[in-house]
Amino acid sequence: MEILLTYDVHTLTRHGQRRLRRMAALCEGYGTRVQKSVFEIVCTDAQLVTLLHQAQTIADPGEDSIRVYHVPAGTFAKAAMIGTANAAPHRDPLIF
Secondary structure (H helix, E strand, O other): OOOEEEEOOOOHHHHHHHHHHHHHHHHOEEEEEEEEEEEEEEEEHHHHHHHHHHHHHHHHOHHHHHHHHEEEOOHHHHHHOOOOOOOOOOOOOOOO
16 A cells, blocks of 8 residues: 655654654654655555554654555656655665
8 A cells, every 4th residue: 555644743852853763763664754754655454554553652642643645556657746756666676
């Protein structure tokens, strides 16, 4: 499945700045950053459940916002890009 995950973390405190770094690291482990707090993620249902559980343990529900949009398969490949945006390599082989 393809999902678009966005987050807004309250960063006026040291704890908020730490949550922001932890949320970014979590999302980088699942998908491709396409803007500062926007990730395109290709995952299975099980991976999504794990990702959302981990995100809930990081976020402060009183101050932060996480939005997950399920998009039809193939949406990322059809995205129009303007400016410095580059196509994300969602399905390219991983090289270690």
